[in-house]
Amino acid sequence: MKQLTNICAGIGSAVLLLGKSIGHAPTLLRQWPRFIEQCYLIGYTTLPIVAILSFFIGSVLALQAGYSMQSFGAKEFIGSLVGLSMARELGPVMVAILVAGRVGSAITAELASMKVYQEIDALETMNIPPSRILVLPRLAAVLVMMPVLTIIGDLVGWLGGAIVSKYTPFIALEPEKYFETLRRFMKFKDVLNGLEKAEVFGFFVVLVCCSIGLETRGGPREIGASVTRAVVVSLILILVLDYFVTKILI
């Protein structure tokens, strides 16, 4: 029962925070430097790990597909299989999970510590709403960076699949063939659907992480607790949203 009220309170404060931040949207232009800084933090710092993970996910997909398809001689379809799985599902989900772990946790830690050390209170007394200078630039930045990260993830994943398909002896599929089926069976809409998903995931992850950070009560010990909660809630949220958004998009 208590947990249920906590969840409702959490959703309530996140919605409230969203409303307040959107209300400040017109100030985004004069907060340009903050927006750029957040784009850098969200995009640039997650890029290496997104590339590494996508590469291996694409490789594993190609390996598994090649293994199961060799028996019925359909290995030229590996390209379409890797391409579609990356673009529609694994790319966006993986990028969202990495953003939750790498960026979301950092956001919660920063805002929670500002809260605990009364920096947030100080902002309020100075008539500077935290939703304006702390939350809005992050939400805007994640909306810009998610599609970029996801496209890079998709491309690197496809490439990983192609390399594995060529150099694995029992697959030995030429890249031309691989990319030919990839192109033939994949429509622009598949990539677009993936980007839309990534957009939704990233936005809600950042919103939830901001909200949990700002709702932190108590002393320095609570900062760690908030970070853990933010990451767990983000991961659950990504998978739940994934189901519903996929259902809507299909």
Place this chain on the structure above:
Amino acid sequence: MTSDSSTRSPFSEAQTPAVSVNIEGLSKNFGDLVVLRDITLKVESGEIFVLMGPSGSGKSVLLKHIVGLEQPTAGRVLVDNRDATDPATREQVRMALVFQAGALFNSLSVYDNLALYPRENRLASEDGIQEKVMRALQILSLEGKAQKFPSELSGGMKKRVAIARALVMEPQLMMYDEPTSELDPIMSATISEIIATLKDEYHVTTIVVSHDRDLALNIADRVGILMGGKLAAIAPPAELRASTDPRIQDFLNPRIDLKNPRFKHLET
């Protein structure tokens, strides 16, 4: 130029009326914990009011009610006759609170800490802001520290930066939460001098929460003692010293008694 009823700006000749604070029947509970019980108190415009009291007696909570960071359970707080919980009050009355731990923005340099308020509220051009910030730093003898970060400063310096940051707001009402705690006696005296000087020069209404007896008895116009959520006394320092109330005498001049130590009969 100073008249008794107006606050001078530290940065210009501008004068604004000094404000009073009216606390009327204020009570505050956190769940079952009763922190403030029916407090009534008026702080006159232009005075230094020092609020003393044991740790945990609710002094910080009282200050938060005045700046509108907490909602009263009962009663109300009026600043310049406007309700403190109304967000508009903060726009009409300039109040600054110097937090106990400073609450400096750790990710910003000293300069940017001071410049944030005028920048975000678009109160001056960048040149005007620079002038104000440097003037505030100069008033607190911090000129050399503009480019430092809070983590590079000593405790006393952080307190002074926090005061300078409050000063940039050109406050009509200035509040300090334990400004001398954790400081050595000399630095404590320095901070007391700063508080009194700022009040004399700019005529801001000043509320200081502190259990620093030297500060209270030397710079206060009136002292209030908060005990068990109630105001046990409000009086000018001289009267307070002469008080015959044993609780107040014990609080102001605790005797260290090793034969009958206090901690043996603290209620738990």
